[in-house]
Amino acid sequence: MAVHKRPNIMQNNNNNNNNNNRVHRRGTKIKPQTMCCSSNVIQSSFCLPDCSFTVYQFLVLLAALFCYVNSFNGGLVHDDIFAIKNNDDVRPSTPLSNIFHNDFWGKSMQDNMSHKSYRPLCTLTFRLNYMFGGLDPFGYHLTNVVLHMIVSCLFTHCINELLFHDSKASFIAGLLFATHPIHTEAVAGVVGRADILACLFFLLTIFLYVRSVSTDEIPGGFPTTTRPGLFLVAIFLGATSMLIKEHGVTCLLVVVAYDVIVLCNKGITRIVQTRSITMDCAPLLKRGATCFITLCSLFMFRIWMMKGELPPFSDQDNPASYATHCSTRFLTFSYLCVFNVWLLLCPLILSYDWQMASIPLVESVLDIRNLATLLFFVILVGLTVYAIFIAKGVSQRAVLMGLVVLAIPFLPASNLFFRVGFVIAERILYIPSMGYCILLVHGLWNMCNKVGKPLSSAITFSVLLLVAMFAWRTVVRNSVWHSRESLFRSGVETLPHNAKAHYNYANYLKDVHRTEEAIHHYKITLKLYPNYASASNNLGTLLITEKPDVAKALFTNAIVNNPQHARAHFNLANVLRDQKIYDKAEAEYRASLRINADFSDAHINLGTLLLDLGRPKEARKHYLKSVTLSPDNADTFNNYGSFLSRIDEWTEAVEQYRRCLSLQPTHTVAMVNLARALRKLGHTEEVEDLYIRVLNLNSDTEVMKSLGALYFNTERPLDAKSLYETAIGIDPDSKEINTQYAQVIAKLGNMSRAITILKDVLAKHPNYSDAHQQISSIYGITGNHQQALQHINAALKLEPNMEGLSKSKLLLECGNHYRDLDKKQEALMSYKEAADLNPNNSIAQMNLGAMYHMTRDYKSARVHYEAAYKLDPNNDILLQNIKKLERRELALKKKQKPNQGS
Structure with missing residues (x-):
């Protein structure tokens, strides 16, 4: 486009106005012309090459x-995470029409929690x-x-x-x-x-x-x-x-x-x-x-x-709008206008977030910042008066349009008409900055015209230097936006008194498992803003394992400050459940779901709690709800499968685990759970394949233990030995792996080596019950019944609340050792306790019957032989004992008849 050459001499004001209105007759294109000022001086403009x-x-x-x-x-x-990633x-894959029904963050505009940004x-x-x-x-x-x-x-x-x-x-x-x-x-x-x-x-x-x-x-x-x-x-x-x-x-x-x-x-x-x-x-x-x-x-x-509703902002988003006194709101909002203009004039301090005391409220007319506000509005009024009553031609239009472009696009963010969800937002100034550029350039242009060419060169150099400084500052500032860490760290460094900056940085540190640093910044957040519910909640999640009571207090504090904080209710419920305060835990889970009925994790955990409380029907409803809410989430199907496993619906559990793996083929937890379910159903071939798939993804010693147990129980001790040796190489101090390895070594006949391994385990872990049980079994096999008894009794003392079936098994072995030591009364008592704990233990019933048989209590012996026969009618030893008892009873009857005749 051809550029109209500027004249060397300014015309008078009337001519200037006429020139301004001179146009091409062809239509609508405004004729290019030079900027004009009202004085008759030599026009210098900016000293730039004529291009x-x-x-x-x-x-x-x-x-x-x-x-x-x-x-x-x-x-x-x-914000990119929520607007794009999430x-x-x-x-x-989502219907295109959803874009026109949802807000900027993907939530329905009809939702009460929607940000309403359309x-x-x-x-x-x-x-x-x-x-x-x-x-x-x-x-x-x-x-x-x-x-x-x-x-x-x-x-x-x-x-x-x-x-x-x-x-x-x-x-x-x-x-x-x-x-x-x-x-x-x-x-x-x-x-x-x-x-x-x-x-x-x-x-x-x-x-x-x-x-x-x-x-x-x-x-x-x-x-x-x-x-x-x-x-x-x-x-x-x-x-x-x-x-x-x-x-x-x-x-x-x-x-x-x-x-x-x-x-x-x-x-x-x-x-x-x-x-x-x-x-x-x-x-x-x-x-x-x-x-x-x-x-x-x-x-x-x-x-x-928006259904006539404003977004649900809070006082931490825009503290001034929640101020009690009108004067505080007026003075603060007025000052924020000044602060925005200052960012345009001197963008030295920039931050991605200006919330939470970044700019303290102006609560008194004596606040020194009111002078800046007063000066700004005096200048604003002065510019307006100058443009309307003094300036002529292009000067008038440039100043007025500069003010219009600066002010009008900023009005929606000024809190004048409605509350906004921020204090300062730098990107909001993208459009108003055009007005700033118009005003600044026009002012500099007028200066060039007034001072003549020599000084206009200095002004031109200065403005180009300003451009270079802006460019340098922009390049440096861009690096802050490279990653979450650089962005959130910059907020803490720029505005160390900004609680939100510390909170965001702490969230990042938590996500990358820099726990101690995260705790430090959460604590600073709460020191700066004690009522920050989300900071209390997140800090609680980091302390829940080591300091459950502190975490509990933090979750409670979060709920006090924000009763609608669904995750705080959820986390408090988890602590209460771990502390076995089940009624309150259930109440908190339900409170979480009242706030957010679509909270899938709350449905799952409530279902687990209800199952623990013996209410499987209610529990099933919540598990099914979680599956409905998250049909694309593999974890929900795995969790539902775990529930089904606990209520012995193994076939249905297998189906749920398979659905989980169809969504996420590398879900190792589901693979392990599926393997256990299939093993319960007797499908050992696929079980082995699943464990091997898991081990190909990661060297999990827990999976190695499970696969080793499978090899051991399917008579493949050499494979089990090799696998346990690999696991020991990864975790040489594992008491569980070494104990199971000793069991395999004993199976292969090396009893002394097995005993040595178990003694080493007990030297490091003297209260490990499984090691006591295994070494007791090996001592029993080698005929050292006294040592065996010592370890079995140690195991029984270490686990007084042991599950009935396991304790019955140990008592049965204990009775066998007493019997072999010819301690009949102790053996009888052990067998009796074993049979009482597990009446369906046919061996315990048979051995108890045998002890009564040996002590000539034939009536009791028959009772327990018959109980054992019902459980195991094909047991040869039992059948032989019953026949011996019958012969003895018959002999007693014959002996009693002559006595009766005499």
């Missing part, structure tokens, strides 16, 4: 690319990124940078065509916008794409709106809409911008302001001077009415989408 405007635009593109090229290797961090609407078109771009590159961050960051380059170039073009008409001034403004560090959150953070896209539509709306209006000389000063189709496209783009980011729709107010300030300036001036409105202002009124009706329609649509 075509295309070259300047290309340089702006390169500057934008240079500043953000190091963001390409960044990851998906912070958002099913981004996946092509940005379907932005989510659609994430979906396109996912289609081409999945969750690879590079494509998302590349798209953001390309969009920022386009917006920077379009901004440069728009202000040159519609406002400055000076390629050098437009170039400087474009450079400032492209390199400003305040944009790093919007460009380097992927979710900031909403602000970039909204800005793109914002600029397109303004540009097309102006193109739709005639720029021919109109007698009344109110140009008509000569291209209604283009006008409707502009209105459509303006309305569409709201589907990208809520404050994008403010472009409809900005275009009306541009219409009044620039396009209809002559007509508005005449009306003000004559104080009379004539019908020739109808075109402006029609365009304004169209924008107003569109805005009202969009506003009603937005209210309908």
